[in-house]
Amino acid sequence: xxxxxxxxxxxxxxxxxxxxxxxxxxxxxxxxxxxxxxxxxxxxxxxxxxxxxxxxxxxxxxxxxxxxxxxxxxxxxxxxxxxxxxxxxxxxxxxxxxxxxxxxxxxxxxxxxxxxxxxxxxxxxxxxxxxxxxxxxxxxxxxxxxxxxxxxxxxxxxxxxxxxxxxxxxxxxxxxxxxxxxxxxxxxxxxxxxxxxxxxxxxxxxxxxxxxxxx
Numbered sequence: 425x426x427x428x429x430x431x432x433x434x435x436x437x438x439x440x441x442x443x444x445x446x447x448x449x450x451x452x453x454x455x456x457x458x459x460x461x462x463x464x465x466x467x468x469x470x471x472x473x474x475x476x477x478x479x480x481x482x483x484x485x486x487x488x489x490x491x492x493x494x495x496x497x498x499x500x501x502x503x504x505x506x507x508x509x510x511x512x513x514x515x516x517x518x519x520x521x522x523x524x525x526x527x528x529x530x531x532x533x534x535x536x537x538x539x540x541x542x543x544x545x546x547x548x549x550x551x552x553x554x555x556x557x558x559x560x561x562x563x564x565x566x567x568x569x570x571x572x573x574x575x576x577x578x579x580x581x582x583x584x585x586x587x588x589x590x591x592x593x594x595x596x597x598x599x600x601x602x603x604x605x606x607x608x609x610x611x612x613x614x615x616x617x618x619x620x621x622x623x624x625x626x627x628x629x630x631x632x633x634x635x636x637x638x639x
Contacts, residue, residue, distance in 0.1 A: 426455070429472060436490050440522035450518055457498050465563075465577035466497045477559035481610075484552050488528050491515065492535035492556060502581045512536040543604040554609035558617075561607060564624055565617025571624040576637055591632050598629040 430451060437447045458468045474493045483489050495515035499507050512533035519529040535553060538546070539560055546554060563574045582590055601607065602625050608614040631637060 426468065429455075429468060429475075432475060432490075433494070436487065436494075437522070440487075440524050446521065454494060454498060457500075462502070462581060463500065464580040465574055466500045466581065470497065470563075473562065474556075474559045477562055478555055481555055481612075483555065485528065485531070487524070488531050488535070489552050489556055491519070491524075491532045493559075495532065496536045496539050496560070500581075503584065508537050508540040542607075543600055546609060548609075551610075555613075558608045558610050558613040561621070562613070562617060564601070564607065564621035565613075566620070566624070568624065568627075571628075572637075575628050579637060587636055591636065595629060595632050598625050598632070601625055602629065 433451045433454075434444075434447055437450075441447050455468065458466070458471060471493060475490065478486075478489055478493070492515075495511050497507070497511060498514045499510035501507060504510075515536060516529055516533050519532060524532075535556055538544075538553060538557065542557055542561055546557065548554075563571065566574065579590065579594075585593075602622060606614075607621055608618050628637075
């Protein structure tokens with residue numbers, strides 16, 4: 425996987441930053457962040473999954489969208505609430521070294537910040553944003569076994585939080601997602617993922633109401 429990701433990164437950045445050493449240094453910095461021992465779900469596999477999802481669809485600005493994917497979880501601490509803002513700042517700091525236009529740099533940062541709360545209303549005509557958000561939530565509609573792997577991985581990222589505190593917080597997150605009238609904005613991903621996502625979310629919610637995740 426890492427070889428494919430490295431190839432993707434350099435293909436994406438070469439037109440914007442000819443300096444291979446600088447591109448490679450930033451790639452290694454991102455790999456280090458996504459490979460931290462605290463990462464169980466928000467890791468390189470998650471990045472690869474999102475890249476694969478958006479590759480299935482036509483997009484308006486593939487460069488911006490791919491950059492947003494690469495950086496959207498660059499900063500991730502389960503106990504903080506500013507991960508998206510910090511990740512956007514990281515992206516902007518690096519992109520200032522590239523030839524990407526300032527407006528497109530700002531667009532990358534905006535896409536990243538919008539992943540903070542997927543239940544908020546989104547502009548209905550922003551196709552790239554909607555695809556990005558749907559790809560980020562695609563794990564919710566995964567087959568049952570993959571979904572439970574995800575749920576356990578997220579729990580491990582919060583391993584410092586005891587069940588007594590994690591349980592009500594996770595229940596609140598699940599209930600909020602279930603209450604959202606729209607989970608997936610793009611018609612094809614809504615048709616593919618909405619029903620299984622709601623089944624998975626309801627199943628996990630019921631599990632936490634009964635005590636906790638199965639082993």
